[in-house]
Amino acid sequence: xxxxxxxxxxxxxxxxxxSLRRTCDLSSLRFERSDQLQDxxxxxxxxxxxxxxxxxxxxxxxxxxxxxxxxxxxNRHGLAAxxxxxxxxxxxxxxxxxxxxxxxxxxxxxxxxxxxxEGAAFRDDLRHLIEDLRLAIPAAFEGDEYRGxxxxxxxxxxxxxxERQQALEERxxxxxxxxxxxxTGFVLAPLREGKVIDEDDFRxxxxxxxxxxxxxxxxxxxxxxxxxEQMPQLRKRHREEIKQLNRTVTSHAVSVLxxxxxxxxxxxxxxxxFLDAIERDIIENAEHFRELQASPHPFPALDASRLYERYxxxxxxxHEADAGAPVVYEPNPAYQNLIGRIEHKAEMGAxxxxxxxxxxxxxxxxxxxxxxxDIERLLTRPFVWEALKxxxxxxxxxxxxxxxxxxxxxxATLRPDPIPLRLRVILIGERRLYDLLCRYDxxxxxxxKVAADLEDELPRSEDNDNAYARLVAARIRQAGLLPFxxxxxxxxxxxxxxxxxxxxxxxxxxxxxxxxxxxxxxWARHRGASVVETRDLDQAIEEHERRLSRIQMxxxxxxxxxxxxxxxxxxxxxxINGLSVAEFAGYRFxxxxxxxxxxxxxxxxLVDIEREVDLGGAIHSKGMLILSSALAARYxxxxxxxxxxxxxxxxxxxxxxxxxxxxxxxxxxxxSLSRVPxxxxxxxxxxxxQHGRVQVVGGINEKVEGFFDLCxxxxxxxxxxxxxxxxxxxxxxxxxxxxxxxxDGQFAVYSMSTIDDALTVLTGVPAGERDERGEFPPGSVxxxxxxxxxxxxxxxxxxxxxxxxxxxx
Amino acid sequence: xxxxxxxxxxxxxxxxxxxxxxxxxxxxxxxxATTDLxxxxxxxxxxxxxxxxSFTHEISRIGGTLAVFTPERANRLHREAIRxxxxxxxxxxxxSRRRISFEVLTQTDTARVEQxxxxxxxxxxxxxxxxxxxxxxxxxxRRRRVVLVPGQGEQHESR
Numbered sequence: 001x002x003x004x005x006x007x008x009x010x011x012x013x014x015x016x017x018x019s020l021r022r023t024c025d026l027s028s029l030r031f032e033r034s035d036q037l038q039d040x041x042x043x044x045x046x047x048x049x050x051x052x053x054x055x056x057x058x059x060x061x062x063x064x065x066x067x068x069x070x071x072x073x074x075n076r077h078g079l080a081a082x083x084x085x086x087x088x089x090x091x092x093x094x095x096x097x098x099x100x101x102x103x104x105x106x107x108x109x110x111x112x113x114x115x116x117x118e119g120a121a122f123r124d125d126l127r128h129l130i131e132d133l134r135l136a137i138p139a140a141f142e143g144d145e146y147r148g149x150x151x152x153x154x155x156x157x158x159x160x161x162x163e164r165q166q167a168l169e170e171r172x173x174x175x176x177x178x179x180x181x182x183x184t185g186f187v188l189a190p191l192r193e194g195k196v197i198d199e200d201d202f203r204x205x206x207x208x209x210x211x212x213x214x215x216x217x218x219x220x221x222x223x224x225x226x227x228x229e230q231m232p233q234l235r236k237r238h239r240e241e242i243k244q245l246n247r248t249v250t251s252h253a254v255s256v257l258x259x260x261x262x263x264x265x266x267x268x269x270x271x272x273x274f275l276d277a278i279e280r281d282i283i284e285n286a287e288h289f290r291e292l293q294a295s296p297h298p299f300p301a302l303d304a305s306r307l308y309e310r311y312x313x314x315x316x317x318x319h320e321a322d323a324g325a326p327v328v329y330e331p332n333p334a335y336q337n338l339i340g341r342i343e344h345k346a347e348m349g350a351x352x353x354x355x356x357x358x359x360x361x362x363x364x365x366x367x368x369x370x371x372x373x374d375i376e377r378l379l380t381r382p383f384v385w386e387a388l389k390x391x392x393x394x395x396x397x398x399x400x401x402x403x404x405x406x407x408x409x410x411x412a413t414l415r416p417d418p419i420p421l422r423l424r425v426i427l428i429g430e431r432r433l434y435d436l437l438c439r440y441d442x443x444x445x446x447x448x449k450v451a452a453d454l455e456d457e458l459p460r461s462e463d464n465d466n467a468y469a470r471l472v473a474a475r476i477r478q479a480g481l482l483p484f485x486x487x488x489x490x491x492x493x494x495x496x497x498x499x500x501x502x503x504x505x506x507x508x509x510x511x512x513x514x515x516x517x518x519x520x521x522x523w524a525r526h527r528g529a530s531v532v533e534t535r536d537l538d539q540a541i542e543e544h545e546r547r548l549s550r551i552q553m554x555x556x557x558x559x560x561x562x563x564x565x566x567x568x569x570x571x572x573x574x575x576i577n578g579l580s581v582a583e584f585a586g587y588r589f590x591x592x593x594x595x596x597x598x599x600x601x602x603x604x605x606l607v608d609i610e611r612e613v614d615l616g617g618a619i620h621s622k623g624m625l626i627l628s629s630a631l632a633a634r635y636x637x638x639x640x641x642x643x644x645x646x647x648x649x650x651x652x653x654x655x656x657x658x659x660x661x662x663x664x665x666x667x668x669x670x671x672s673l674s675r676v677p678x679x680x681x682x683x684x685x686x687x688x689x690q691h692g693r694v695q696v697v698g699g700i701n702e703k704v705e706g707f708f709d710l711c712x713x714x715x716x717x718x719x720x721x722x723x724x725x726x727x728x729x730x731x732x733x734x735x736x737x738x739x740x741x742x743x744d745g746q747f748a749v750y751s752m753s754t755i756d757d758a759l760t761v762l763t764g765v766p767a768g769e770r771d772e773r774g775e776f777p778p779g780s781v782x783x784x785x786x787x788x789x790x791x792x793x794x795x796x797x798x799x800x801x802x803x804x805x806x807x808x809x
Numbered sequence: 810x811x812x813x814x815x816x817x818x819x820x821x822x823x824x825x826x827x828x829x830x831x832x833x834x835x836x837x838x839x840x841x842a843t844t845d846l847x848x849x850x851x852x853x854x855x856x857x858x859x860x861x862x863s864f865t866h867e868i869s870r871i872g873g874t875l876a877v878f879t880p881e882r883a884n885r886l887h888r889e890a891i892r893x894x895x896x897x898x899x900x901x902x903x904x905s906r907r908r909i910s911f912e913v914l915t916q917t918d919t920a921r922v923e924q925x926x927x928x929x930x931x932x933x934x935x936x937x938x939x940x941x942x943x944x945x946x947x948x949x950x951r952r953r954r955v956v957l958v959p960g961q962g963e964q965h966e967s968r
Contacts, residue, residue, distance in 0.1 A: 178855075178859075180855060180856065180859060181825055182856070182867060182886050183886060183889065183890070183893075184867070184869060184870060184871075185867045185868050185869045185870050186867070186868045186870070187856070187859050187865055187866070187867050187868070187878050188865065188866075188868075189855075189858070189859035189862060189865050190862075195855070195858075196855045196858040196859050197858065197862075198857075198858040198861045198862070199861040199862055199863070200861075202862055214864050217864065217865075221866065221868060221875070224868055224873070225868060225873035225875075226873075227873075228868065228869075228870060228871075228872065228873035229872070229873050
């Protein structure tokens with residue numbers, strides 16, 4: 001019984017040149033130059049992504065933030081920004097936000113909100129108020145009325161002191177006691193005839209008198225002490241009276257000026273409260289505001305001339321009253337750029353800050369609107385991702401340094417009021433990052449519920465080719481390039497299909513399109529043309545490739561010099577030309593690789609030498625195992641699989657990945673088994689499944705062109721060609737040079753569906769199909785393979801019996 | 810015709826004088842470029858007499874605390890008063906770009922005061938109470954100009 005096998009025995013014909021490159025015909029657009037083309041439909045090919053972004057914009061729920069997914073250069077920023085700006089322009093501007101001094105706790109600045117446009121007006125009003133206060137308060141203290149009242153208070157104090165002093169002195173004089181002043185106090189001593197008496201004179205006095213003198217001095221001392229003890233109270237009362245006078249004078253000056261501002265902002269209770277606090281503060285500190293021009297103090301914090309600065313307004317974010325909602329793109333979302341920062345000023349060697357140095361970040365600038373951020377940049381800036389999530393969850397922005405947020409430092413600093421946050425965040429990034437966040441950040445899905453996945457390609461049709469041509473024309477106009485003629489536009493569209501590696505699709509990767517257009521424009525200008533033609537595009541492509549093709553040329557040169565052994569003529573048993581793709585800095589090129597196989601009797605082991613030495617990747621190893629399984633299932637299914645085979649990529653030292661060589665590897669093994677040589681003027685690429693069916697591979701254009709380049713270098717003779725999977729034919733967008741060679745009969749591209757198709761072309765011998773008896777036709781490759789495997793099985797059986805009898809004997 | 814400038818101005822100083830006011834009063838006299846300015850510090854022994862009494866105390870202006878007023882304390886106060894007066898006069902003279910000499914006498918050094926008063930174009934500037942101090946009598950007797958500065962920490966001893 002045989003396994004289900006897909007096979008054929010007829011050699012597939014070479015592909016017609018129409019299959020090698022799908023051309024673009026824009027004749028239906030009726031234009032000669034790109035500047036005659038209209039703009040394309042908006043967001044060509046991105047309907048799903050634009051619908052998603054619009055949905056996120058319109059959703060009322062704040063957690064429906066969006067992530068725009070697409071590779072760098074896919075115009076993801078332009079698309080998101082355009083849609084968001086359209087929406088923002090129809091929405092009202094959000095509130096203005098200011099920070100003002102919290103006069104009761106200066107470490108906690110107060111946040112005040114205003115209708116759009118009024119924040120700036122309030123700042124200016126306060127500025128004018130301060131200017132007025134600077135003049136009005138000192139002027140009030142300069143007035144005769146104030147001076148008169150102050151003099152009265154001072155006089156009352158002096159009079160009281162003098163009266164007390166005089167009363168004491170009179171009392172002492174009556175008792176014949178003198179009160180002498182020393183630099184630090186008073187000394188009481190007895191007098192006789194106006195002079196202080198000394199100890200000798202004192203002793204001469206009667207004892208009774210001496211006792212009385214001492215008693216009088218003791219009493220007077222006590223009274224003097226009592227007077228001295230009352231002095232602080234007297235002075236305090238004096239200061240209070242002056243302070244109260246200052247308050248009264250200041251209050252009158254301030255209330256008159258504040259009245260107008262208070263009236264203007266009467267509808268904003270928090271603002272009114274702040275203005276009340278200013279009034280109280282000025283009155284409380286009236287004496288500091290007396291000087292019209294206070295002399296600068298070396299310590300700025302103590303500089304009276306800067307006292308008024310504490311009432312200034314820090315306008316954090318403001319909007320024009322007639323503007324729409326804000327749209328902010330923050331290209332550098334470092335923590336402080338996103339959340340905000342508290343700046344410091346160096347003064348006398350110390351770093352100082354206050355509420356006026358609090359700065360808004362992108363979150364606050366976008367508050368009430370839209371914020372666009374790059375995921376990768378967010379994730380690579382320290383602390384930013386967590387801070388963003390925290391702000392979105394809490395729906396407020398708390399401006400503090402990262403060190404404070406994470407408890408790394410404990411220096412006293414500002415704790416500004418948090419500001420309510422309501423905005424829509426649009427993240428932009430690659431799919432892998434989105435996938436990683438979905439997998440590993442459980443909070444991500446709660447905040448970013450809309451994915452806008454940009455299409456990479458646009459299916460080709462006449463309509464879409466035409467629309468794409470208009471897109472090309474629009475890009476040319478936007479970039480200010482020379483107009484392209486119709487053939488050049490057609491050529492651009494074809495190149496976009498080549499960029500997509502699919503003749504039926506057009507790449508929507510806009511950066512490479514822009515680069516191609518700009519380079520073609522350059523070469524057209526270089527030759528003094530006013531219109532870009534296909535030759536300019538050719539030159540642009542050639543020059544671009546030439547700049548990056550050093551390695552490719554080196555490989556080709558080594559093959560020509562036969563340092564790298566690749567045969568392009570004759571035939572060999574167990575040796576085949578596979579095709580590989582290498583990539584350097586985004587530039588891909590194909591080149592042939594020699595694959596060889598050896599076989600002998602064994603126990604069913606196929607050795608992948610690449611895998612044995614750890615140069616084979618996982619996918620390559622998988623391909624080898626499938627290949628082994630296909631081989632065992634296909635031939636001599638009733639006999640033990642008695643093959644020992646090995647396969648290797650010759651002169652390959654850098655590792656092999658992918659399964660696109662599995663057809664070549666299987667053909668090399670079958671050639672070795674059947675002893676049917678393989679034509680070396682051909683190369684093959686394709687993967688194979690367990691049933692011998694050939695499957696698609698990547699990089700098909702580069703692979704075909706890689707073998708073509710080598711054959712061309714050695715001289716095309718019409719025998720050269722490449723065999724590719726049939727399903728890859730739709731991906732062919734070969735260079736025109738290759739297409740021309742095929743058209744001239746110098747080169748050929750074959751397609752295959754099964755391993756038998758490949759064997760037939762590669763050996764020039766029919767692969768052979770099983771007949772009704774389940775047997776391959778004699779002389780066919782498959783017949784020879786099966787015969788060899790059966791022979792191995794028989795030999796192995798005999799070998800086993802012989803070994804067994806020897807063992808028992 | 811304007812009066813000629815004085816030849817000498819004597820400024821009478823005591824321990825409790827306000828140097829600034831005495832200085833201003835002295836400059837207000839007919840002081841010319843050649844006028845000699847002399848500060849005469851007449852040491853008063855009242856502090857020493859008071860300190861000789863065993864029961865006298867100094868009452869501090871700050872808080873009214875008491876400390877025994879000893880002769881050592883009186884001496885120290887006396888020396889400090891002289892040093893302070895001299896320093897203040899030197900500073901004021903420097904600010905006015907003038908020179909002043911400074912002498913310390915006792916209550917009994919009347920001969921020196923008489924010598925000073927002998928100069929016809931001399932004047933005496935001092936607190937009001939010096940009129941009651943006999944050492945300056947020669948200025949009054951010779952009818953020299955005497956300028957009294959009121960409110961000069963008058964010595965309570967005289968009461």
